[in-house]
Amino acid sequence: MxxxxxxxxxxxxxxxxxxxxxxxxxxxxxxxxxxxxxxxxxxxxxxxxxxxxxxxHPNIVRAVTGQCKTLMQVSNLFHVEKQAELARLLVENSFADKVFFCNSGTEANEGAIKLARKWGGANGGRYKIVHARDSFHGRTLGALSATNKKYQAGFKPLLPGFKAVPYGKIEPIEKALSDEKVCAVLLEPIQGENGVVIPYENYLRDVRRLTRKKKVLLMLDEIQVGMGRTGKLFAYEHYGIEPDIMTLAKALGGGIPCGAFLATDRVARHFTPGVHGTTLGGNPIAMSAGLAVIRTIMEDGxxxxxxxxxxxxxxxxxxxxxxxxxxxxxxxxxxxxxxxxxxxxxxxxxxxxxxxxxxxxxxxxxxxxxxxxxxxxxxxxxxxxxxxxxxxxxxxxxxx
Ligand SMILES: Cc1ncc(COP(=O)(O)O)c(C=O)c1O
Incomplete structure (x- = not known):
């Protein structure tokens, strides 16, 4: 045509x-x-x-075509070598201990929000999420509840328990964290959809200090800036901090739909069999693509x-x-x-x-x-x- x-x-x-x-x-x-x-x-x-x-990229094409000839899809009722291998590489190269694979960015944020709430429920019945007002975390109703108002029009009521604060300012976060029901702060290290907004150099460090003081989780959405885009594998590495949860998608699958959320053991252990799942997440084709992506980023400098x-x-x-x-x-x-x-x-x-x-x-x-x-x-x-x-x-x- x-x-x-x-x-x-x-x-x-x-x-x-x-x-x-x-x-x-x-x-x-x-x-x-x-x-x-x-x-x-x-x-x-x-x-x-x-x-x-x-x-x-020939490495992705080779990995995906090879995988298509071997095994295209199995349920997560089974173990899949490539899934374990990609999880290991992500863990070895990040703050995280555990990974959950899904299919997209918004789905990664949905899962991260659920994980934060599960952790919060076990830690004083906390469920509220503080997020930046003009952020972008996705289009499904949970992620949308943490996203810029202009994308929310026509879809209310959204998920309750979200508190928006201005991006790049520490005092509003400090104030929001005085609410004992807050379980997590969710931020993009750099706001992509909001016009490439880069906060002041110590912003994430200041937020990390506050979240530690208040025993609240820090969740970073690296869906746009992760996987090498900023010159580090993950953008948080520029700031000398580590989050408790991080979400990835976009470049993770190199063009094959793939998302993930990663967490420390202390948080991830609150997810037990049956509490979260997906049919296609962690699919062998997406995992092969992801392995080719991360290896090529590392090996080709x-x-x-x-x-x-x-x-x-x-x-x-x-x-x-x-x-x-x-x-x-x-x-x-x-x-x-x-x-x-x-x-x-x-x-x-x-x-x-x-x-x-x-x-x-x-x-x-x-x-x-x-x-x-x-x-x-x-x-x-x-x-x-x-x-x-x-x-x-x-x-x-x-x-x-
Ligand atoms: C920072 C960020 N989070 C989440 C998303 C949503 O990802 P997806 O479109 O894969 O659902 C995007 C998409 O632009 C994004 O930039």
Missing amino acids: SSEETIAESGEYLMNTYGRYPIALARGKGCRVWDEDGKEYLDFITGIAVNNLGHC LLDRAASSGAYFLERLAAIKEAHPGLVKDVRGKGLILGVEFKSPGIAKDAVSRAVGKGLLTILTEQRVMRLLPPLIAGEKEIDEAIEIIGETLGEAGNA
């Missing part, structure tokens, strides 16, 4: 829940994708932080690469900001999650749509921010190409 035909058929048969680009993608390789008409794009959306190894490419990208974006002071308000990032904040939503929308037209895939976030999520394999060549396109779009906007 042509792009036009696919777009027409989508409009006819799919629920209208996405503001989609008028592009039908057909093929991907490394940092690039092609649409059905053969137009090439540099992909700095990466499925929204999913394709951290780029598209169709992609953490250092993400850190150095990210620093280079940020430096070049800072020069763009300097060249266009009337258009760009701020540039920020950590590793390969970066944002260019424009002075108005109109400028931002125009910049993103011109960039896409010129072959750079990027997303408009929170109306003013161009979010850039290159694959961890991107280097100076791809970043220079993106910078040239962004520079050109701003040159045109400045002259318009």
